[in-house]
Amino acid sequence: MPIEDLRQLLAEQSLTFLAGIPYVYHCHHYNLFHDQTIDDALGEVDGARVRTTAAHNAFRELLGAVFAAAGATTPAERISLATEVFAWMGQGRLSLDVSGAGGRARSGSLHYGFAWREKYGARVKRDEPTDAVAAGFAAATSELAFDLAADAITATEHRCLATRDPECEFTLTAGKGHLSRPPVDEATVRRYVAPAIRGLDEDRVAAIASGLLEFMRAVHGDERGLVAAFNVFVTAHLPGYYNETVYEAVHHIERTAPAGVAAVEALVREAGQVCVFNTFGNVLLSPEWEGMVGPLSGIPTDMMAFCTAIARGLGFGHWLIHEYEPRKRLVIQATSNYEAPFYRTRYGIAKKPRSYFVQGATLAMMLLCETVRWTERPQLTNAYYIDLFRGKPRYRVEQTRCATRGDALSEYVVDAL
């Protein structure tokens, strides 16, 4: 069964699923910054543990659903299908040599290791492997291939492209096992979405988003399992991974070092900015965009509609422009996002707004639409990012409603300072 056939779209909410498990698109800038933030909060050892566990859990959910949908029953079928799914997602091509007791895995092209070396390798030396996602995936695949309990297998990476080894290598060994939790699947997600409502410029936003979602259908890993698109490396990735790592890290800081909460929340919001600047920015400046939508006008209301459409096109949910006064105020609402269903299912009702990614993203959208001279073909460099986001703050964002807190929808208000 082609992997493409396992895709589903909840069109009115711009949410994408693979065999009923949510997935979204993120670029390597966001992925690397996200993982770095988790390690900053927890330290390298606990950071790697939390990231690997989150990936393990997320891929168990996904692969369990994929195997059931595809009718894959034997270990060989399941391992083969799993590695194809992983490559299709742009996560890389991993070879598994495993049994029910463990084994080994290797790859010369994993998204995280490859992208880390490409982005940072010339500037920073790294001692720790970076492919916790692949480690978690390898463990989940092995367990499910041999019908083992959750956490019956653990995987550790001991060589990595990012640490200047020629290949990434993993060892898989017996774990302790625990009960798995019910997946956060489409049925669960549907419990936490509000009816889709129309925003400003809705027809244009919806048309562009629809075109982008259609374009993304053809985006999948190449022969190395990597996706180079829009001048970034893209992955189809699992919100379960992002959510479990972020919320475990934030909760840990809240429990053990409350003075650090402001910093960790700011960093997770910053990750949203990194995503908008790099992913949205590169999409907007790409020839694909120019071919689908046309050259950029640079007019703020146009750019805001484009950014909102991109968010939907990447599967982030039904974001809409509720209010927009250029240079003064932006109100983005979301009748769905990929953070709330996970948070509500895992942790219950939040005491405060917890949609950090979208908080950062909406702030960045305001800056991008107001400040960037799009018609002058800006170079989206680190230096430009610093120019835009550092220095005297021009805007602030407040999340005034949050689905994690039990509100019907989420609302993000960006005001000029």
Place this chain on the structure above:
Amino acid sequence: MTPPRSALTREVTCIRSLAWRTDLPTAIDWPRLGAALEAAGLARRPAVGAMQRFATTGGDQVSLIPTTGRVQFRVHYTVPERERRFAAERLFQLVVRALHRS
């Protein structure tokens, strides 16, 4: 032969030196240019809206947008960084020669 409006320049890119561009007059014969690129050994890939795409056997890509004249050269990410500019220049020359033939 209609020369490019601009020389080969570095495109907006987040991955170092992978994407380059030039601009052509919109009034050129784009179907003939596309045919000339195919005759030169590039494989035509599915279009994305108004954007036409061609790929080399090595995975490099040339994208043409006739409505604006934009041409992007995308060097495959496996090309070592020190060689990417040269790879882009070869793609640029390919388009120049194809323009000449068309």
Place this chain on the structure above:
Amino acid sequence: MDRYIEQAVAEIPQLIGIFVTAMPDSLLFSSWVRDGTSWSPEDVAAYFGDLVRANREGLKALGAWSSEMQVTIESAESLVVLRELSSDFVAGCVFERSAPLGMVRLHLKRLLERIAHVLPEVQAEDRPRGLRIMEFLDRYAPDPHAVALRVSLRAGISLDDLKMPGALTPDQVRRLEETACKILGVKQLGL
């Protein structure tokens, strides 16, 4: 000083820019760049200062250091020559790539003699290490926009305290330095 340099470089048509860096903190002291260039003199001066310092340490490790050393960098578009004017100042000159090396040497000698003549005597301040570490991170950390947040989380130093890195306690400076090494992937900082 800037105007003096401007006069001194008038005779050197192939010179694109000159930067005088105050050491040991790699701070811009004075500069001139040709009209139309978009360089940040502070950034260039800082990196040039760090480069000379790293070069000095490298040569010392080889047992080959000399006070007469010069760093020459040839790129596709320019020729960069860095030289220590004194223990307190480094000069970095950027020429067009097409400038003949013989002419470069001649101009450089005259130019640097003129500049060295008018440099002030410096009483180096002992700048707080915390401040110097944050500046170093600003220059070399891979995501400089997030440096303060990352340091705050890792080192357990509040964001408010990090706004005044010169006033950090010795224990905070120690934690800051460990964190900086971790972020940069080095065993010790070149400070």
